[in-house]
Amino acid sequence: QKEVEQNSGPLSVPEGAIASLNCTYSDRGSQSFFWYRQYSGKSPELIMSIYSNGDKEDGRFTAQLNKASQYVSLLIRDSQPSDSATYLCAARPGGYNKLIFGAGTRLAVHP
Amino acid sequence: DGGITQSPKYLFRKEGQNVTLSCEQNLNHDAMYWYRQDPGQGLRLIYYSQIVNDFQKGDIAEGYSVSREKKESFPLTVTSAQKNPTAFYLCASSSGFNEKLFFGSGTQLSVL
Numbered sequence: 313q314k315e316v317e318q319n320s321g322p323l324s325v326p327e328g329a330i331a332s333l334n335c336t337y338s339d340r341g342s343q344s345f346f347w348y349r350q351y352s353g354k355s356p357e358l359i360m361s362i363y364s365n366g367d368k369e370d371g372r373f374t375a376q377l378n379k380a381s382q383y384v385s386l387l388i389r390d391s392q393p394s395d396s397a398t399y400l401c402a403a404r405p406g407g408y409n410k411l412i413f414g415a416g417t418r419l420a421v422h423p
Numbered sequence: 424d425g426g427i428t429q430s431p432k433y434l435f436r437k438e439g440q441n442v443t444l445s446c447e448q449n450l451n452h453d454a455m456y457w458y459r460q461d462p463g464q465g466l467r468l469i470y471y472s473q474i475v476n477d478f479q480k481g482d483i484a485e486g487y488s489v490s491r492e493k494k495e496s497f498p499l500t501v502t503s504a505q506k507n508p509t510a511f512y513l514c515a516s517s518s519g520f521n522e523k524l525f526f527g528s529g530t531q532l533s534v535l
Binding site for chain 2: 316320346354355356357358361400409410411413414415416
């Protein structure tokens with residue numbers, strides 16, 4: 313069973329701080345990784361995708377991938393109350409045309 | 424504007440009834456997917472289709488059926504065999520095998 317694991321949270325951070333969200337995956341052959349943000353009652357929207365080891369930065373967001381440790385993370389700098397949402401980590405197992413999603417981490421940014 | 428349209432936004436099913444959720448995309452994407460989301464849980468794959476007239480079962484296909492007669496459309500039928508259908512249903516599409524998913528706005532299905 314291929315799995316993606318996330319801490320359900322809530323992760324509470326003050327406004328302006330760095331939020332760090334973590335994810336581990338079980339299939340060592342996974343090649344593609346995605347972070348989606350989902351507001352309550354809404355559909356997920358793509359925040360970041362990462363395919364290679366290392367860091368990938370886009371504005372206030374940085375995705376980090378460590379394939380040896382089977383670990384993906386998302387850093388949100390200068391967190392804003394509008395960042396309060398559930399963040400879903402997803403991985404595409406090797407040879408599969410589908411994404412496996414984690415249960416999500418709920419982030420709460422307080423003023 | 425290109426995107427994925429799901430309808431209806433809310434749907435109620437009576438016991439023993441089949442209901443169909445609509446999903447239409449104008450992104451010219453080859454692949455389409457149906458996911459189910461229960462409260463506090465991640466997305467679970469019901470069915471997916473890589474090309475017209477072809478589809479595969481996902482992880483929780485029992486009690487559901489799909490068709491892919493047109494590239495733009497991928498309707499999902501929740502049959503009476505699905506005993507616990509209450510959930511948020513999400514349709515998605517992608518341009519290819521290794522590409523990111525784009526999601527529709529979802530359908531909340533409840534049982535009367």
